[in-house]
Amino acid sequence: MLALGLIGIGANALAADTATVVVGATVLSKSNCKFNAPGTATLAFGNVDPASGSPATASTSLVLRCGGAAASATFNLTHDSGQWETAPNANRMKHATASPAEYMAYTLTLTPQSATIPKNTDQTITIDGSIAPADFQNASMGSYADSVVITLNP
Amino acid sequence: MKFSKLILVGALGAAGVLGNGVALAADTAAITVSAAVLGTCKFVAPKTGALAFGNLDPSVGGNVNGTATNPSFWCTKGASYTISDDFGVNEAVAGVAPRRMKHATLAEYIPYTFTYTATGTGAGPGTPATLNLAGQVLGTDYANVSAGNYGDTVTLSITP
Numbered sequence: 001m002l003a004l005g006l007i008g009i010g011a012n013a014l015a016a017d018t019a020t021v022v023v024g025a026t027v028l029s030k031s032n033c034k035f036n037a038p039g040t041a042t043l044a045f046g047n048v049d050p051a052s053g054s055p056a057t058a059s060t061s062l063v064l065r066c067g068g069a070a071a072s073a074t075f076n077l078t079h080d081s082g083q084w085e086t087a088p089n090a091n092r093m094k095h096a097t098a099s100p101a102e103y104m105a106y107t108l109t110l111t112p113q114s115a116t117i118p119k120n121t122d123q124t125i126t127i128d129g130s131i132a133p134a135d136f137q138n139a140s141m142g143s144y145a146d147s148v149v150i151t152l153n154p
Numbered sequence: 155m156k157f158s159k160l161i162l163v164g165a166l167g168a169a170g171v172l173g174n175g176v177a178l179a180a181d182t183a184a185i186t187v188s189a190a191v192l193g194t195c196k197f198v199a200p201k202t203g204a205l206a207f208g209n210l211d212p213s214v215g216g217n218v219n220g221t222a223t224n225p226s227f228w229c230t231k232g233a234s235y236t237i238s239d240d241f242g243v244n245e246a247v248a249g250v251a252p253r254r255m256k257h258a259t260l261a262e263y264i265p266y267t268f269t270y271t272a273t274g275t276g277a278g279p280g281t282p283a284t285l286n287l288a289g290q291v292l293g294t295d296y297a298n299v300s301a302g303n304y305g306d307t308v309t310l311s312i313t314p
Contacts, residue, residue, distance in 0.1 A: 138278030
């Protein structure tokens with residue numbers, strides 16, 4: 001880098017030319033958050049009974065911690081709505097074998113979705129899922145599945 | 155000029171940090187989501203039905219078909235169901251046809267047939283099905299019985 005600078009001085013002095021330089025920088029967070037191993041979780045609703053009038057629910061958790069130069073960090077979680085969503089946050093599971101394909105809608109919430117926590121301290125994230133009776137009562141018998149990627153920033 | 159060039163070099167350096175920094179700053183976790191919709195069947199309230207043969211007139215004779223009030227039921231969409239019954243409460247040998255109606259006060263019986271659609275595939279509670287119940291009393295079976303009311307109670311079971 002120093003050598004380039006020296007060459008530059010020489011060239012500009014001779015040509016008496018000017019150049020416009022766009023200057024940009026991004027200040028990175030002083031923090032860096034990671035999911036603790038294994039960084040995976042299973043949200044299993046188990047057996048859902050079509051005769052039930054109550055939502056089917058499931059819960060699981062992930063653990064994360066933040067490190068870096070700052071004493072505390074503010075993390076933020078987002079999810080990709082899974083593989084079969086019809087729109088953002090309109091998650092669906094897909095029937096294992098039905099043809100044509102059949103889907104069952106469910107909701108996914110992350111708690112807390114964002115928080116400011118001390119660095120190097122475990123933070124448990126609760127992942128809650130729910131299937132409304134209207135979505136499972138007339139669904140075909142059988143297994144349904146989806147896969148959701150949760151992204152942690154910074 | 156010297157200043158500008160030094161800034162240029164600096165900016166390139168920052169771009170390099172930016173690229174690495176973004177890759178480092180986000181982590182991901184994969185969530186596997188699963189559910190299994192059970193195969194189940196339910197009779198719909200009031201969970202009752204009827205098979206009425208009405209008045210049997212020995213002076214007229216002839217086979218008489220019952221008038222059915224069908225119970226309705228539903229099964230999970232895609233679930234194969236089977237319906238069975240207990241042959242009523244008055245059969246001569248437990249669990250063996252013929253089913254029989256019993257006189258209200260006397261130990262006299264009138265045999266009858268009792269049929270229904272015993273198997274099928276569910277379509278979910280939003281699309282209940284009916285039993286297609288049918289029954290018949292033969293003319294010879296009521297020609298020589300005592301006058302009066304006869305009755306039986308049949309309990310139906312559905313699986314899954």
